Amino acid sequence: MRIVICGGGIIGASTAFHLAERNVSAVVIERCSPACGASGKAGGFLAKHWCDHFEVGPLAQCSFEMHMKLSQDARFKDCDYRRLDTLSVTIEEGQKLKNGEIPEWLDGAAVKSSVIGSTADTAQVHPYKLTLAFLENASCEVKNAIVEDIVVHNGRVTGVKTSEGILEADKVVIAMGPWSDELCSKLKLCRVEAQRAHSVIFRAKPCITPHAIFVNYRKRRSRDRSPEVYPRPDGTVYISGEGDATPLPRDPRDIRQDSCDHIQQMALDICSDFTDVLQTQACYLPSVSTGLPLIGRVPNIDGLFVATGHSCWGILNAPATGKALVELMLDGKCSLLDLEPFQPKFSQ
Ligand SMILES: Cc1cc2nc3c(=O)[nH]c(=O)nc-3n(C[C@H](O)[C@H](O)[C@H](O)COP(=O)(O)OP(=O)(O)OC[C@H]3O[C@@H](n4cnc5c(N)ncnc54)[C@H](O)[C@@H]3O)c2cc1C
Known part of the structure; x- marks a missing residue:
């Protein structure tokens, strides 16, 4: 199966890592360098319960626990995780x-x-180091190119049009942070601000x-x-x-x-x-104007997925987002958490 991830920020990197955990390798297309955007310049603060009153609460709780487990994994020992x-x-x-x-x-x-x-419910991690560690342990190819469009035939994704030509794919993830908006807008999905x-x-x-x-x-x-x-x-x-x-x-x-x-x-x-x-x-x-990230299948296009719009909690929510998306791509459903609130919808 050929999987292409558009964007080498923490969301794309976590998705590539969780694919590798299932023995599937991906190609990550990155326009500049991995973590050159918010994923390399964020604070890295993590809070388990600060989103409890919102629909994003279960995602945050699950992801907080995943950060703790990652910090105990030798592959992530240099990511400066600690409780605070x-x-x-x-x-x-x-x-x-x-x-x-x-x-x-x-x-x-x-x-x-x-x-x-x-220290029971707040922590920190170094976002740049974590994004790079996800990619290093993902056994994926990081391709330096500009994503220009998604190629679709008969309602199925078949590839990604890049500045270097078409890259064929069976499944594609749009994870370009705020730059996802250009593609979301073409696909008539809700806008990413x-x-x-x-x-x-x-x-x-x-x-x-x-x-x-x-x-x-x-x-x-x-x-x-x-x-x-x-x-x-x-x-x-x-x-x-x-x-x-x-x-x-x-x-x-x-x-x-x-x-x-x-x-x-x-x-x-x-x-x-x-x-x-x-x-x-x-x-x-x-x-996104709903205040919720977009995580899930793009309606009406088989094989196309979006993961973006994580606002000020993208570092916190990256591990669970990547794992949930991988379950959706490989198993057809997500058992980690209910992704319904984050389902990408067409703009009104
Ligand atoms: C000042 C600040 C502090 C923050 N602090 C925290 C915090 O303490 N805790 C927390 O949980 N969250 C925090 N966040 C939020 C978090 O940083 C973001 O939600 C998260 O980094 C978004 O990751 P991403 O992968 O979606 O996007 P990005 O990091 O923006 O990555 C997108 C990638 O796509 C690439 N790209 C763009 N266009 C193209 C193209 N056409 N082709 C190929 N590649 C392309 C970019 O180069 C970039 O590398 C903070 C954000 C800011 C701005």
């Missing part, structure tokens, strides 16, 4: 919290703090404890902001800013990166040690 305590911290003018009320390294203007997660977000990686001192910090930032007469702070086991700290509406470029290499000064300013107000910037970056979140 998680706090919500408010930074504004006012009476600073005393030592002992928050981790010592939060020496900025924190006035309020509450526990919102513990894209939202840009910046982040900054700092070098950290060894005293930084494993706490994920969700910040309510209300200082310097700026509008309220909500940076997320993730210290990593590799001696760095990742801080994300919020999204904006800058349109998605066709080529991921053309993603424009604006100033990250506001993130650096907030970082200093959180911890005076956050001065040594290692990297500033921008990438795009893929999302």
Whole structure:
């Protein structure tokens, strides 16, 4: 069986890995380099129960458990997985919290703090390392080409049209994150939207404890902001800013990166040690107006599948998405979880 996966982000990579676990190899078509989009630039925060009140809850719970199992597998030992305590911290003018009320390294203007997660149900992983580990252990071919269209004959997928020619296939998965929209739109499926977000990686001192910090930032007469702070086991700290509406470029290499000064300013107000910037970056979140990812068969075209629109939980939900999709492709049904809420539908 010839299976082609369009897109070498974490969703395509996890699908290729779970196919290999069933002794099926795939070809992954990637326009730039694996994990060059959000999958290589995300925070990597994982929460087991934060989606419980939404239809995506069972997917998140299942995937959280899968991350834990992957971390115990020698093939994924270098992906920087660890359990974390998680706090919500408010930074504004006012009476600073005393030592002992928050981790010592939060020496900025924190006035309020509450526990919102513990090592029982929050964790982190390095998204770039995990995406590459999925691909390395997938025994798949990663082909550098641009996916241009899906080739369909008599209601069946027969291949993928790429910049290098037609690649024949019996089954095709569209997993190009926000760039899936061009194909979804041609197929008249619900649209995949894209939202840009910046982040900054700092070098950290060894005293930084494993706490994920969700910040309510209300200082310097700026509008309220909500940076997320993730210290990593590799001696760095990742801080994300919020999204904006800058349109998605066709080529991921053309993603424009604006100033990250506001993130650096907030970082200093959180911890005076956050001065040594290692990297500033921008990438795009893929999302669907229903708030749910698209995972499943494309209606009316045999052999064509979609997995995209995972919004801010694509790293968390990648393992279960890949495994569920593989069950659907190879067994004709998914026993891991109910995929009905994520079934791709035609746009209204
Ligand atoms: C700032 C930020 C922080 C985040 N933090 C977290 C977090 O802490 N936890 C979490 O769970 N999630 C997080 N996310 C969400 C997560 O990063 C995404 O949901 C996930 O990475 C999407 O993966 P993907 O594989 O669908 O898409 P992408 O990573 O965008 O991959 C798509 C791939 O397709 C390729 N491609 C595009 N066009 C073509 C083409 N025509 N032909 C061939 N290949 C093509 C691209 O080059 C790219 O490699 C965050 C996202 C952002 C933006």
